[in-house]
Amino acid sequence: MKFLDEFRDVETAQRLIDQIGNRCTRSWVLMDVCGGQTHGLVRSGIERELAGTVELIHGPGCPVCVTSTQSIDFAVALSLRPKTIVATFGDMIRVPGGDGSLMQARGRGGDLQMVYSPMDAVELASAKPDHEVIFLAVGFETTTPATALAVMQADQLGLSNFSIVASHVRVLPAMEAIMAMPDCRVEGFLAAGHVCSITGHDVYEPFVRQHQLPVVVTGFEPLDLLEGILRTVTLLESSRPVVDNRYGRGVQKHGNAAAQSLIETVYEVDDCDWRGFGTIADGGYRLRSRYEAFDASRKFESMTTSHHHNDRGCHAADVLSGRIKPKQCPAFGKTCTPESPLGAPMVSGEGACAAYYRFEPISIETP
Ligand code: SF4
Structure with a gap:
């Protein structure tokens, strides 16, 4: 040892x-x-x-x-959109989706920003009002409260250029x-x-x-x-x-009652696609209607994909x-x-x- x-x-x-x-x-x-x-x-x-x-x-x-390929493909497509910045944690950048990774999208002109917390993404949106800032929000219950807090903060600031790809599980x-x-x-x-x-x-x-x-x-x-x-x-x-x-x-x-309250305020439990598992009943969250203006899948609905890519040659499941x-x-x-x-x-x-x-x-x- x-x-x-x-x-x-x-x-x-x-x-x-x-x-x-x-x-x-x-x-x-x-x-x-x-x-x-x-x-x-x-x-x-x-x-x-x-x-x-x-x-x-x-x-x-x-x-x-376990973040779905659909979420990554959506984030990749958003990053290639004009005047749009996709912000996420460092680990997510090289994860392959069906249409490459965010890192590869950057090579094709995608705008990508690595952040250490969801609040960094809110600050970025505040500092760049002429850009859309979209946070690819992943993680278990550990990180969900921080994203909930960021959404509430964006709401209080009246930011119309901030949204999240809600992929918490x-x-x-x-x-x-x-x-x-x-x-x-x-x-x-x-x-x-x-x-x-x-x-x-x-x-x-x-x-x-x-x-x-x-x-x-x-x-x-x-x-x-x-x-x-x-x-x-x-x-x-x-x-x-x-x-x-x-x-x-x-x-x-x-x-932690305070953290649970944050999640409960901003999110509701929803079925969720897990990479390797398919759809898991109640396996994730979606934003409540009160906060739907910050839901990137609503805001940019035409860019979402329901197409699931299998990981060729990968036995992740x-x-x-x-x-x-x-x-x-x-x-x-x-x-x-x-x-x-x-x-x-x-x-x-x-x-x-x-x-x-x-x-x-x-x-x-x-x-
Ligand atoms: S399951 Fe196999 S292909 Fe997939 S990440 Fe692990 S080692 Fe690589």
């Missing part, structure tokens, strides 16, 4: 690994929901250390990876979609601490009752992850399907649903690398394929 520090102490980690090994009477299959967890597990070597004891498979928790419906897959092997979930800091962990209670498996909230540091895994296998070994919070320093039972590990993708490290990505999981800072490429020795496995 390759870590140290407060949440990375090697001796404590080894003790937890031993406890996990002692606790397991068989190998359990756990899914980490979040790309940050995937990176933590692969980077620290935990996944390798636990091989044969716990099978860790990775879920759909990279928001960049919700974690729980994606977990439901995974459980509905006929070949689903998941026996317990590691829920993402940062999402739960907004939603609370009580939102998982009905899910746990229905599916009768444990959901344990974890953080992202090695000891957080190991404690979460230990708790999950302990619950599995004692046949106790409950929600448990192992990230008490960041997550409360009912979450299998990676994001935990059916295969990235190295089992035939393209991994060959025709797909971070320099020349075929799919979003190799681009994103939270993508599973990028994590394996960066932290695991390159040896290609077969499914």
